[in-house]
Amino acid sequence: MQPIATVLIYSDNAETRTQVRLATGRRPAPDAPEVQFVECATLPAVLKELERGGIDVCVLDGETAPAGGMGVCRQIKDEIFRCPPVLLLMGRPQDAWLATWSRADAAVTLPVDPVEFATSLAGLLKNSSLSGV
Numbered sequence: 001m002q003p004i005a006t007v008l009i010y011s012d013n014a015e016t017r018t019q020v021r022l023a024t025g026r027r028p029a030p031d032a033p034e035v036q037f038v039e040c041a042t043l044p045a046v047l048k049e050l051e052r053g054g055i056d057v058c059v060l061d062g063e064t065a066p067a068g069g070m071g072v073c074r075q076i077k078d079e080i081f082r083c084p085p086v087l088l089l090m091g092r093p094q095d096a097w098l099a100t101w102s103r104a105d106a107a108v109t110l111p112v113d114p115v116e117f118a119t120s121l122a123g124l125l126k127n128s129s130l131s132g133v
Contacts, residue, residue, distance in 0.1 A: 005033040005125050006054050008084075010040045010069060011061035016089065019112040020059055029122035043067040050080050057124045061089045062098070063110065070095075073102040085124040087117075 007024070009017050017039050027034045038055065040046045041064075049055060058076070060069030073086045088104035089112070090096070099107035106120045 003033050005035050005056040005128070006038060007035050007121070008038045008040060008046065008049055008055045008058045009061075010043075010046050010058065010064060010072060011089070012041050012064045013061065016061050016063075016110065016112070020089075020117070023112045023114040023117040024121060025118070027122075028118040028125065032122040032125050035121075035125075043072060046072060046076070050076060050083070055084045056128045057121065058084055058086045059089065059121070060086055060104075061110075062095065063089070063091050070098050070102040070104075073104050077103045085128055087120055087124055 009020050011017050011020075021037055024035050038049050040049060046058075050058075058073075060073050062069040069088055073088055076083050077086070085105040086103075088099045088102060088107040090099055090107050090109050093109055096107060105124055108116050108120050
């Protein structure tokens with residue numbers, strides 16, 4: 001039986017969360033595990049889920065307010081022991097330097113391009129704790 005990866009989506013925008021789910025589908029690549037989602041619209045919900053454990057990859061929306069995904073990424077990289085990899089959603093390609101500052105493991109631009117997003121997510125899943133898949 002193949003493992004199921006848990007992906008946390010953080011965005012205050014329900015449409016962005018839907019774009020992420022649709023771009024991922026059941027699995028982001030044929031050789032990637034199936035995915036289940038945990039959706040969060042607030043920073044406290046993100047922190048609660050990460051403390052609970054079991055998250056394989058975080059997808060953080062850099063455009064979320066009041067706590068943007070870039071700042072949240074930097075915070076969880078500092079505060080969460082064995083922080084899962086982070087895929088950052090950026091509003092503009094020019095924000096790539098901020099993604100680097102936030103210590104995101106990968107970044108893509110909004111709106112979500114399904115192919116680019118799925119490729120980035122699959123890469124992070126393959127390099128995460130599920131690498132035995």
